[in-house]
Amino acid sequence: MGNRIALTGNEAVALGMKQIAPDVVAAYPITPQTEVVQIFSQYVADGDVDTEFVTVESEHSAMSAALGASAAGARAMTATSSNGLELMFEVVNITASLRLPIVMPIVNRAITGPINIHCDHSDVMTIRDSSWILLFGENAQEAYDNLLMANRIAEHSDILLPVAVNMDGFIISHAVENIEIVEDEVVKEFVGDYYPEKYLLDAANPITMGPVDLQDYLFEHKRQQIEAIKKVSGVVRQVSQEFAELTGRHYDLFEEYRLDDAEVALIAIGSTAGTAKAAIDNLREQGIKVGLLKIRLYRPFPAKEIVEALKGVKTIGVMDRAESYSNTGGPLYADIRAAMYDVGGTAQVMNIVYGIGGRDMTVRDLENLITQLQKVTETGEIEERIIHYGVRD
Amino acid sequence: MAQLLEIRWHGRGGQGSKTASILLGKACSEAGKFIQAFPEYGPERMGAPVIAYNRISDQQVSVHCQIEEPDLVVVLDPTLIATIDVAEGLKADGKIIVNTEMPASKMKEKLGYAGEVYTLDANGISEQELGKAFPNTPMLGAVVKVTNMFSMEEFMELIKKEFAAKFAHKPEVIAGNLQCIKRSFEEVKSE
Numbered sequence: 080m081g082n083r084i085a086l087t088g089n090e091a092v093a094l095g096m097k098q099i100a101p102d103v104v105a106a107y108p109i110t111p112q113t114e115v116v117q118i119f120s121q122y123v124a125d126g127d128v129d130t131e132f133v134t135v136e137s138e139h140s141a142m143s144a145a146l147g148a149s150a151a152g153a154r155a156m157t158a159t160s161s162n163g164l165e166l167m168f169e170v171v172n173i174t175a176s177l178r179l180p181i182v183m184p185i186v187n188r189a190i191t192g193p194i195n196i197h198c199d200h201s202d203v204m205t206i207r208d209s210s211w212i213l214l215f216g217e218n219a220q221e222a223y224d225n226l227l228m229a230n231r232i233a234e235h236s237d238i239l240l241p242v243a244v245n246m247d248g249f250i251i252s253h254a255v256e257n258i259e260i261v262e263d264e265v266v267k268e269f270v271g272d273y274y275p276e277k278y279l280l281d282a283a284n285p286i287t288m289g290p291v292d293l294q295d296y297l298f299e300h301k302r303q304q305i306e307a308i309k310k311v312s313g314v315v316r317q318v319s320q321e322f323a324e325l326t327g328r329h330y331d332l333f334e335e336y337r338l339d340d341a342e343v344a345l346i347a348i349g350s351t352a353g354t355a356k357a358a359i360d361n362l363r364e365q366g367i368k369v370g371l372l373k374i375r376l377y378r379p380f381p382a383k384e385i386v387e388a389l390k391g392v393k394t395i396g397v398m399d400r401a402e403s404y405s406n407t408g409g410p411l412y413a414d415i416r417a418a419m420y421d422v423g424g425t426a427q428v429m430n431i432v433y434g435i436g437g438r439d440m441t442v443r444d445l446e447n448l449i450t451q452l453q454k455v456t457e458t459g460e461i462e463e464r465i466i467h468y469g470v471r472d
Numbered sequence: 473m474a475q476l477l478e479i480r481w482h483g484r485g486g487q488g489s490k491t492a493s494i495l496l497g498k499a500c501s502e503a504g505k506f507i508q509a510f511p512e513y514g515p516e517r518m519g520a521p522v523i524a525y526n527r528i529s530d531q532q533v534s535v536h537c538q539i540e541e542p543d544l545v546v547v548l549d550p551t552l553i554a555t556i557d558v559a560e561g562l563k564a565d566g567k568i569i570v571n572t573e574m575p576a577s578k579m580k581e582k583l584g585y586a587g588e589v590y591t592l593d594a595n596g597i598s599e600q601e602l603g604k605a606f607p608n609t610p611m612l613g614a615v616v617k618v619t620n621m622f623s624m625e626e627f628m629e630l631i632k633k634e635f636a637a638k639f640a641h642k643p644e645v646i647a648g649n650l651q652c653i654k655r656s657f658e659e660v661k662s663e
Contacts (some may be wrong), residue, residue: 085509
């Protein structure tokens with residue numbers, strides 16, 4: 080395609096939103112918001128996109144307005160970050176339960192307390208049980224590509240669930256990088272028009288959404304939600320396959336990097352996966368058999384496929400950019416440990432909590448970590464299973 | 473040019489370090505390079521020390537961390553030298569460019585850095601060409617010259633496009649900024 084330009088992650092995602100041209104975008108500039116909606120609102124003001132841009136009075140209202148628009152039959156989006164997502168939380172859960180295929184970029188940043196605006200995954204991890212589909216990208220390109228695929232996944236008739244497209248705050252959102260842009264017309268055709276099967280403004284076929292649903296039926300409706308969740312992996316793969324045919328850029332549920340013969344594996348989410356690749360290349364030269372599994376689809380969690388990909392690995396370092404305050408490590412670690420239990424293997428699984436509040440994670444840090452994991456492989460001895468890497472005592 | 477060139481910009485809030493790193497990145501991207509340009513965000517205050525970075529490569533860059541061992545350091549404000557070790561981590565065979573009226577030999581002594589030291593009176597150039605001290609554009613020109621990234625003619629063509637986009641609402645400053653770049657190519661000096 081050869082359409083390579085240099086943009087920040089925020090600019091890339093805002094451009095993707097312009098190309099998708101949703102019917103409605105509702106947003107509120109909480110601090111820290113993202114530049115995504117700021118840039119998008121400029122497109123609207125300049126007449127570059129005919130989206131109805133609703134300026135609301137809070138993030139709770141932003142998600143409520145997106146909910147209303149989506150229920151009415153519109154393709155709706157918003158974007159948020161950090162505390163903005165926390166303020167949305169009530170409605171985030173409702174949109175998923177109402178099976179509204181809203182798409183929302185999230186710029187992942189620490190939740191305030193004390194105030195911090197930098198990258199970690201503590202914001203998005205609070206909605207991991209909401210039945211939103213959570214996609215993660217390593218860089219601006221992947222954030223943009225995930226966004227272009229998000230509507231297709233969300234609106235698929237087997238799914239009808241909202242999708243959050245995540246990218247690392249500042250590290251990706253505010254950094255300029257090269258990205259390959261898909262032409263407007265190609266995006267338009269790929270994403271397609273939105274024709275919901277059921278919606279409130281369909282006067283000929285009146286329906287109700289979100290009425291009282293007590294002990295007699297709520298469980299059945301949740302069951303339907305679970306059935307839809309089971310089909311997400313397949314739809315993600317199918318849409319990604321079509322996207323690859325269009326762009327030559329291949330995506331799966333996760334990415335395997337030099338994992339085939341690996342004895343040590345890191346599992347990471349987001350930009351640190353890219354830094355880990357450099358560390359892995361360096362240590363491979365020294366003969367250490369190390370690889371990476373980079374999560375793309377985090378919810379629903381492709382446990383079976385991940386376990387299969389980790390076959391033969393002796394030591395697994397699960398990297399969490401968020402704590403769960405459970406004394407059992409971070410959220411990804413809990414997922415991986417649970418998945419590994421089913422296969423009853425002998426692999427050692429360790430947890431590395433890192434990068435909280437934007438703490439930098441360098442190539443050297445990752446080399447140190449891999450060396451530690453390699454030592455576990457050789458000796459079978461673990462001093463501490465859960466490490467908080469790079470924190471002062 | 474090295475396969476991967478890593479640059480660290482030191483300046484003060486308001487001097488345009490971040491803008492310079494982005495302009496350099498975008499110009500290099502336009503020329504077909506793989507780039508990163510990113511600031512180290514702290515509290516945003518006018519006059520506070522700030523840092524920005526560039527990675528420029530012939531291959532895709534997957535690393536996403538700060539640069540600890542740059543090939544080149546650019547100092548937009550010489551008063552930073554008294555409080556910050558601007559040469560920290562700078563490779564032994566690296567280069568440093570300082571915005572100062574001081575000759576490079578004297579600056580080299582002051583920094584105590586054994587590698588190549590360059591100076592440019594970026595404030596002076598900017599005051600003459602733009603009527604105000606915006607040291608970032610002249611320093612951008614100095615970076616391109618010192619690294620031999622592009623010839624002056626090539627870079628002027630690339631940066632013209634970036635200026636046209638950046639100053640779409642202030643086209644009157646474009647000519648002065650281009651003149652800053654041209655002069656910095658001619659006036660940046662090593663010891």
